[in-house]
Amino acid sequence: MEWTRGRILGRGSTATVYAATCHNSNEILAVKSAELHRSEFLQREATIISSLNSPYVIGYRGSETKTESNGVVTHNLLMEYAPYGKLTDAAAKNGGRLDEAQVVKYTRQILRGLEYIHSKGIAHCDVKGSNVVVADKGVAKIADFGCAKRVDPEVESPVMGTPAFMAPEVARGEKQGKESDIWAVGCTVIEMATGSPPWTEANMREDPVSVLYRVGYSGETPELPRLLTKEAKDFLEKCLKREANERWTATQLLNHPFLVTKPDIEPVLVSGWVSCSPTSVTDQTFWRSVEEEEEETEELQEDSRDLDRLKLWACYSEKIGRLRCVGVLDGPRWDMEGGDWIMVRVSCEGTMISGSMSKNVLGNI
Numbered sequence: 001m002e003w004t005r006g007r008i009l010g011r012g013s014t015a016t017v018y019a020a021t022c023h024n025s026n027e028i029l030a031v032k033s034a035e036l037h038r039s040e041f042l043q044r045e046a047t048i049i050s051s052l053n054s055p056y057v058i059g060y061r062g063s064e065t066k067t068e069s070n071g072v073v074t075h076n077l078l079m080e081y082a083p084y085g086k087l088t089d090a091a092a093k094n095g096g097r098l099d100e101a102q103v104v105k106y107t108r109q110i111l112r113g114l115e116y117i118h119s120k121g122i123a124h125c126d127v128k129g130s131n132v133v134v135a136d137k138g139v140a141k142i143a144d145f146g147c148a149k150r151v152d153p154e155v156e157s158p159v160m161g162t163p164a165f166m167a168p169e170v171a172r173g174e175k176q177g178k179e180s181d182i183w184a185v186g187c188t189v190i191e192m193a194t195g196s197p198p199w200t201e202a203n204m205r206e207d208p209v210s211v212l213y214r215v216g217y218s219g220e221t222p223e224l225p226r227l228l229t230k231e232a233k234d235f236l237e238k239c240l241k242r243e244a245n246e247r248w249t250a251t252q253l254l255n256h257p258f259l260v261t262k263p264d265i266e267p268v269l270v271s272g273w274v275s276c277s278p279t280s281v282t283d284q285t286f287w288r289s290v291e292e293e294e295e296e297t298e299e300l301q302e303d304s305r306d307l308d309r310l311k312l313w314a315c316y317s318e319k320i321g322r323l324r325c326v327g328v329l330d331g332p333r334w335d336m337e338g339g340d341w342i343m344v345r346v347s348c349e350g351t352m353i354s355g356s357m358s359k360n361v362l363g364n365i
């Protein structure tokens with residue numbers, strides 16, 4: 001497919017997402033790109049989303065490896081473009097949090113997406129507000145399948161995701177599946193309703209290792225936002241059961257009174273949401289040359305590399321290093337996206353945190 005790269009829409013821990021136009025159809029696309037030698041997650045994501053087709057999952061438009069004009073070989077995942085950005089942007093534009101009617105609407109759409117994904121035997125493994133995008137007509141769609149995997153109880157696979165959204169069994173490194181996605185839906189509802197992920201007391205915000213310990217071993221469940229109705233709190237309790245097998249499924253939750261008794265509201269699409277995104281291919285101010293972008297990209301990449309190297313590593317290396325020393329963690333990937341919460345992706349053979357040893361290790365931190 002012939003296409004032209006436009007400006008940067010967003011940057012994740014593994015790739016950069018650009019707007020692009022398709023030459024044949026003039027459709028605006030989102031193209032997620034990574035250098036080929038660092039595109040393992042992107043290629044996995046492409047394989048997974050190419051097998052999916054739902055109005056509540058970001059649409060697949062193709063994937064390819066390409067040599068750019070500067071000689072760099074990139075892998076590119078072409079996707080449907082979501083003009084209203086991330087769900088967390090929607091909350092930010094609404095004063096930091098969404099009202100309950102909006103929470104209901106988006107939760108319903110997220111669960112419809114998850115019901116479909118789960119029916120295909122796939123777990124998303126990183127459900128959170130910043131991995132849900134708002135597409136045409138204000139429809140929320142699940143995006144970023146970089147952590148997703150086929151659920152197979154026979155195959156041991158590393159746990160992934162974002163600490164504040166991890167279910168207890170994931171934080172302990174035991175297993176990760178459809179039930180863990182449901183816990184993350186509960187956390188995402190809290191995030192939409194309050195503007196912050198769960199476990200965000202002042203003294204916990206900066207320390208993902210403490211969050212992992214608390215989620216995994218404290219026996220606590222996240223605090224339910226006081227302002228929510230009784231129905232909403234009951235819904236959250238069904239998501240946030242510490243025992244994975246007691247959690248409701250996506251299908252059951254779609255029939256919970258919190259979601260069935262209220263009609264969908266019309267989306268409130270505040271124009272400010274689209275501050276950096278085109279609404280049509282004729283929005284020429286949006287389309288800057290790739291050269292301009294490349295300059296900016298190089299600068300930003302340099303900045304983010306510095307941030308990665310200096311700040312994140314300095315902050316966390318000591319604690320994480322202690323875990324790595326005992327073979328608990330190997331090669332974690334850190335990302336500060338989503339406020340103060342970092343994403344953990346582990347490329348080791350086993351699990352991230354295993355059983356009682358890590359409990360002791362974490363207990364010493």
Ligand SMILES: Nc1ncnc2c1ncn2[C@@H]1O[C@H](COP(=O)(O)OP(=O)(O)OP(=O)(O)O)[C@@H](O)[C@H]1O
Nearest residue numbers: 009010011012013014015017030080081082144146
């Ligand atoms: N289809 C899309 N349409 C519009 N913007 C998008 C789209 N997909 C992603 N983005 C933007 O690009 C950003 C980065 O995308 P994404 O989260 O998929 O990258 P990532 O490298 O996998 O990030 P993460 O660190 O969360 O894994 C998003 O936060 C969002 O702002």
